[in-house]
Amino acid sequence: MSPNTFNRTFERDKAELLALGVPIEVGEAPDGEDGYRVRRASFELPPVEFTAAEAAMVALAGSVWQSAAQSEQAVQALAKLRAAGLNPDPGRALALAPAIRAEGESFDTLAGAIADRCPVSFGYQGQTRHLQPRGLASRHGAWYVKGFDTDRGEPRTFKLSRFSEPARRDGRPGSFPPTDPGFDKLFTDDAADAECVVEIRPGAAPSLSRRGKPAGHGRYRFRYGQDGQFAAELAGYGADVLVVEPAELRDEVAARLRAIGGRA
Amino acid sequence: MKSDSQVRRLLALIPYLASHGGWADLAETARIFGVGAAQLRKDVEILQFVGDQDRGPENLIDIDIEGLDEGDIFLSNADFLTRPLRFTKDEALSLIVGLQAVAELAAGDELAAARSALEKLRAAAGEAANVPVAVVESAGDPQVREALAKAINDKRVVAFDYDVQGEKTVQVQAEPKLVTTAARYVYLQAWSRQREGWRTYRLDRIGSVTILDEPAQARGEPPPFDPDWVASRPGAQLVTLAIAPKAAWLADYWPVREVRKSADAVEVDLLVADQHWLTAQLLRLGPDLLDVQPAAALEPAAAEARDALARYGAPVK
Structure with missing residues (x-):
């Protein structure tokens, strides 16, 4: 084998081993020659022990994915845990059946790009967008990617189902710093920074009244975000719901109602 | 290889x-x-x-x-390889996200077990678990989930308040069987004692749950859950809405038949089985609703809006 052929073969084998989870290090052998080394600790799954209750949850996690590629990966991961001693009780009937699916071909590309901190581009509602992807979120069954939009110069969230062209890598790995651990919080509803009082007809709109704090006489107090979504929701209840205060929210809801009531 | x-x-x-x-x-x-x-x-x-x-x-x-x-x-003679390989990135991502989805539906002891398992899994995955993922489901009140999980495990009958299309509350007596996700909502599959059959209930519409001192019967398995049930309901009417593009996200939450996009409007065809539901959606859209076909489908919403404006003492035009 010529040195060139050897190097090519070696590089290919190295990449295959890495894909399997076996990293190869370059180092100095005891005789002073350069060599390659595989450390057991670097490729063996570290010891991990689950209680019976935890094992049941982990086993359930292996059946959550409805899309074939991710489901196969989850099954492989679960098989490794079983090889490491995980032994869930098969007779344990579970009351939960969560389901989740990946969306289109962009999901894998984005997950890989986030892991490698590699910029991506994709078509979104007809435009090409450039993003440093930082994290993924499944919110009520739809997937979103969150990251830094380099065209707009600010953080943005994009819905994967609205991609008009699939995501592709567009830059070098390691182009931006790792994501903050507080990423999860970006997707919680913490924009509720205003308070209002709403009157609800007795027995009407129960899914609204349940979220409020009773304030007597059929009135409820709510915290809400001022992005217009709460006003739209309140308008949706029609005459069953009356905003008492503040005046801005009253006006906003009335304006929305006028847009429909003034039309026919 | x-x-x-x-x-x-x-x-x-x-x-x-x-x-x-x-x-x-x-x-x-x-x-x-x-x-x-x-x-x-x-x-x-x-x-x-x-x-x-x-x-x-x-x-x-x-x-x-x-x-x-x-x-x-x-x-x-296989004792030279006693430990599995570490997780690859794809394996770690898939199992961790799966466990996060489990945790969103779990409550009580099961939630605690899912969370501690998640921590152990992340620690074992190490570097391979470096893709931040959040999973959020609208699984309603955790106390509701905990009571339902307990009733399912103990095979007991429950009584709960249920909001029908956000309009009124009904009392349900049921034998709960399974909590499951379908598309954007989390549902309870249960045997309805009133209807004598399997029914599905959206978890975020279930009010306080009481576990009754009565055992559930053996009912076999519930039928596979079909979230497209609206399409099969008799009397469903085809309605076409034109919506301003900025409000088009609402359509993601509807049982849409077809979507057509242009520069200044998104047109959606909907099968509507429940006029009350349509009225609520049209009122919600407000100024972002550009057109409705057939035009008569707007009338109940317009009448409701006028009633509401009368309560505000506000002019209609």
Whole structure:
């Protein structure tokens, strides 16, 4: 084998081993020659022990994915845990059946790009967008990617189902710093920074009244975000719901109602 | 090299079989590894040519080939590989996200178990778990979930308040069976005592749950859950809405038949089985509703809006 052929073969084998989870290090052998080394600790799954209750949850996690590629990966991961001693009780009937699916071909590309901190581009509602992807979120069954939009110069969230062209890598790995651990919080509803009082007809709109704090006489107090979504929701209840205060929210809801009531 | 996924499987199969004392059931092992029994048999047959190079080329894994015909895997001399490989990034991501989805539906002891398992899993995955993912489901009130989980596990009847289309509350008595996700909502599948049949209830519309001192009956398995049930409901009417593009996200939450996009409007065809539901959606859209076909479908919403404006003492135009 010529040195060139050897190097090519070696590089290919190295990449295959890495894909399997076996990293190869370059180092100095005891005789002073350069060599390659595989450390057991670097490729063996570290010891991990689950209680019976935890094992049941982990086993359930292996059946959550409805899309074939991710489901196969989850099954492989679960098989490794079983090889490491995980032994869930098969007779344990579970009351939960969560389901989740990946969306289109962009999901894998984005997950890989986030892991490698590699910029991506994709078509979104007809435009090409450039993003440093930082994290993924499944919110009520739809997937979103969150990251830094380099065209707009600010953080943005994009819905994967609205991609008009699939995501592709567009830059070098390691182009931006790792994501903050507080990423999860970006997707919680913490924009509720205003308070209002709403009157609800007795027995009407129960899914609204349940979220409020009773304030007597059929009135409820709510915290809400001022992005217009709460006003739209309140308008949706029609005459069953009356905003008492503040005046801005009253006006906003009335304006929305006028847009429909003034039309026919 | 053999195909990547087979090599992966073999490298987990050896420690799996070794950790089971050298014996395992062929069919069960195939199921665990997510392949058919015939494929797993081929995998096991390859193992007899696998060994530890340090111990010499003759020192290979021993397989009882006749045992395979009986559906048993017997092997020995495999103790050189006792630990599986670390997770790859894709494996770590898939299982961790799966566990996050479990945690979104769990409550009480199960939620605590899912969370502590997630921590252990992340620690074991190490570097491979470096893709931040959030999973959020509208699974309603945690106390509701906890009561339902307890009733399912103890096989008991429950009574709860249920909001029908956000309009009124009804009392339901049911035997809960399963909490499951379908598209954007989380549902309870339960045997309705009033309707004498399987029903699904959206978790975020269930009010306080009381566990009754009455055992649930054996009802068999609920039918597969079909979130497209609206399409099959008799009397559903086809309505076409034109919506301003900035409000088009609302349509993601509707049972849409077809969507047509242009520069200044998004047109959606909807099958509407419930006029009250449509009225609420039209009122919600307000100024973002550009057009409705047939035009008569707007009338109940317009009348409701005028009633509401009268309560505000506000002019209609």
